[in-house]
Amino acid sequence: MNLFRSKLFKNKRFIFSALILGVLCVLALGAPFFAPFDYDAVSVGPNLSPPIKGFIMGTDVLGRDLYSRILYGARLSLAVGFCTAIFALVMGTVTGAIAGYFGGKWDKILMSIVDVFYILPMLLLAILFTLLVGRGFFGIFLAIGATTWVTQARLVRALVMQAREQPYVEAGRAIGLTHFQIIFKHILPNLMGPMIVSLTFQIPNNILTESFLSFVGLGLQPPYSSWGTLANEGFRGVQSYPHLMLFPGLALFITMLAFHFLGDALRDVLDPKSSVGSSIGS
Amino acid sequence: MIQFFLKRLIQSLVTLAFLATATFFLLRLAPGGPFDGEKIWPAEIQANIEAKYGLNKPLTTQFFSWANDVAHGDLRESFHYIGTPVTEIIRDATLPSLQLGFLALLISLTLGLILGVLSAWKRGTFWDFSAMFIAICGITLPSYLIGTLLVLLFSNYLGILPPALWEEKASMVLPVITLAVRPLAIIARMTRTTLLEILHSDYIRTAYSKGLSDSKVLFKHALKNALIPIITLLGPITASLITGSYVVETVFQIPGLGQYFITSVVNRDYPLVMGMTLLFGIILIICNLLVDLAYSWIDPRIRTEAKK
Numbered sequence: 001m002n003l004f005r006s007k008l009f010k011n012k013r014f015i016f017s018a019l020i021l022g023v024l025c026v027l028a029l030g031a032p033f034f035a036p037f038d039y040d041a042v043s044v045g046p047n048l049s050p051p052i053k054g055f056i057m058g059t060d061v062l063g064r065d066l067y068s069r070i071l072y073g074a075r076l077s078l079a080v081g082f083c084t085a086i087f088a089l090v091m092g093t094v095t096g097a098i099a100g101y102f103g104g105k106w107d108k109i110l111m112s113i114v115d116v117f118y119i120l121p122m123l124l125l126a127i128l129f130t131l132l133v134g135r136g137f138f139g140i141f142l143a144i145g146a147t148t149w150v151t152q153a154r155l156v157r158a159l160v161m162q163a164r165e166q167p168y169v170e171a172g173r174a175i176g177l178t179h180f181q182i183i184f185k186h187i188l189p190n191l192m193g194p195m196i197v198s199l200t201f202q203i204p205n206n207i208l209t210e211s212f213l214s215f216v217g218l219g220l221q222p223p224y225s226s227w228g229t230l231a232n233e234g235f236r237g238v239q240s241y242p243h244l245m246l247f248p249g250l251a252l253f254i255t256m257l258a259f260h261f262l263g264d265a266l267r268d269v270l271d272p273k274s275s276v277g278s279s280i281g282s
Numbered sequence: 283m284i285q286f287f288l289k290r291l292i293q294s295l296v297t298l299a300f301l302a303t304a305t306f307f308l309l310r311l312a313p314g315g316p317f318d319g320e321k322i323w324p325a326e327i328q329a330n331i332e333a334k335y336g337l338n339k340p341l342t343t344q345f346f347s348w349a350n351d352v353a354h355g356d357l358r359e360s361f362h363y364i365g366t367p368v369t370e371i372i373r374d375a376t377l378p379s380l381q382l383g384f385l386a387l388l389i390s391l392t393l394g395l396i397l398g399v400l401s402a403w404k405r406g407t408f409w410d411f412s413a414m415f416i417a418i419c420g421i422t423l424p425s426y427l428i429g430t431l432l433v434l435l436f437s438n439y440l441g442i443l444p445p446a447l448w449e450e451k452a453s454m455v456l457p458v459i460t461l462a463v464r465p466l467a468i469i470a471r472m473t474r475t476t477l478l479e480i481l482h483s484d485y486i487r488t489a490y491s492k493g494l495s496d497s498k499v500l501f502k503h504a505l506k507n508a509l510i511p512i513i514t515l516l517g518p519i520t521a522s523l524i525t526g527s528y529v530v531e532t533v534f535q536i537p538g539l540g541q542y543f544i545t546s547v548v549n550r551d552y553p554l555v556m557g558m559t560l561l562f563g564i565i566l567i568i569c570n571l572l573v574d575l576a577y578s579w580i581d582p583r584i585r586t587e588a589k590k
Contacts, residue, residue: 116301119297119566120563131547132311211424242430250427253423260422
């Protein structure tokens with residue numbers, strides 16, 4: 001582990017991206033502290049003003065401060081990204097590990113469930129879930145979570161199938177460990193590298209998906225201010241007031257870039273052989 | 283081969299049936315109905331409308347009668363665009379989406395391959411650096427931002443291209459570019475990684491030591507093998523280009539599948555939602571199937587493994 005650490009801290013891309021993401025997380029968590037105004041406080045400045053002194057990113061149609069809204073938006077966007085990725089990690093790992101380790105009937109049943117979810121159009125799920133549980137955080141979480149865990153399940157299944165044949169697993173069986181112990185104490189810890197790498201690529205993909213859904217009006221609704229929602233609001237008047245769309249877009253772009261570099265750096269160190277990360281997203 | 287095909291066909295039909303059932307009942311669980319408007323109808327009229335469309339019958343009865351119609355090739359009429367068959371709406375909406383998706387696929391594949399080969403071939407040079415810079419931006423820039431920037435530049439500032447709609451050829455340029463950027467970047471990066479790996483392998487050294495020229499080694503020996511991972515990517519990319527272009531369709535106001543899908547659900551236009559869902563499912567299944575076929579065609583090792 002120390003070897004990884006020293007390798008990581010020599011990697012410039014890792015330091016650069018970790019720094020940006022660290023700052024971003026601090027700003028997001030401390031939004032009430034760092035933001036000059038509340039995200040839904042109206043008429044704190046002039047309406048539709050471009051960036052001026054006191055309002056570094058300008059204001060929107062209701063005179064709300066865009067900078068404050070983007071800071072609070074970082075909370076929502078990052079929370080959606082992290083929560084859905086962790087959900088996908090847990091669901092996918094358990095399913096994939098059981099299917100890959102036991103094989104046979106289990107594999108068939110679990111993988112046909114995975115295949116069904118793989119076919120479900122994300123757009124449809126997003127719409128249905130937001131209709132069922134409302135256009136809040138939970139609906140978006142369910143929609144993105146339900147369509148992304150299958151990718152993780154497929155990855156883990158393939159990895160576990162390889163690991164199953166390794167001598168250390170056979171040794172575990174020989175000394176009488178239970179299947180549960182072998183899977184969770186021996187196989188999965190060995191697969192940490194590729195799993196962490198796939199997680200770092202999953203998070204930005206999910207953030208992007210959330211912003212797409214919010215952008216077309218299916219995600220979080222105003223006065224919530226996820227970056228996609230802000231871009232959606234800004235898009236309507238983009239020809240006259242481009243700052244309302246450009247700043248949320250830019251915030252998203254920088255976040256995506258940082259996650260991307262982080263993922264690349266982690267892959268170089270933790271999992272040099274794999275090609276995870278060339279995932280598509282919508 | 284036939285056995286494999288049949289097995290996949292049955293599997294796909296089961297998946298589709300599941301998809302249709304799940305969507306049908308989930309959709310009905312959602313609050314609101316197709317004929318709820320601002321105006322509140324008298325109860326008798328509401329009851330009459332519901333009776334006309336069979337909405338007053340039990341849900342399972344409705345489902346089986348719908349499934350029966352679909353099995354006979356009838357997707358029914360839309361609730362919202364009254365009197366228009368769902369098949370007709372889907373046909374009209376599919377055209378722009380297919381054109382958009384196909385053109386974007388063509389561009390992203392050609393340019394992606396060129397950029398990828400260039401940066402692997404000229405590794406560590408200015409070319410490599412710029413190609414990978416474009417690729418990173420393509421993956422990380424959200425498509426609505428790319429689209430908006432293009433519109434601001436080419437339509438508002440320069441005034442040479444139309445900002446929206448899907449009519450003349452010129453109006454296709456900006457949406458196609460916007461949609462192509464992300465897959466282009468993914469293909470370019472994938473090509474570069476695989477090609478770099480291959481260029482370091484033994485058989486390439488052998489080819490060089492036989493005295494073959496650079497271009498012969500690259501195009502005749504290396505590129506062919508580099509295509510395998512790219513073909514596996516093409517399935518999901520194609521599917522996402524056709525079904526996932528809803529953001530681009532929103533930015534450019536294109537009356538394609540994504541737009542109709544979103545409005546149909548918002549309107550609770552049950553027949554149209556079901557028709558669209560089936561279509562999306564079929565597209566995804568076909569793309570996956572084609573990838574599997576292409577895979578076994580290119581790499582004979584997979585074929586023999588499937589036989590075992």
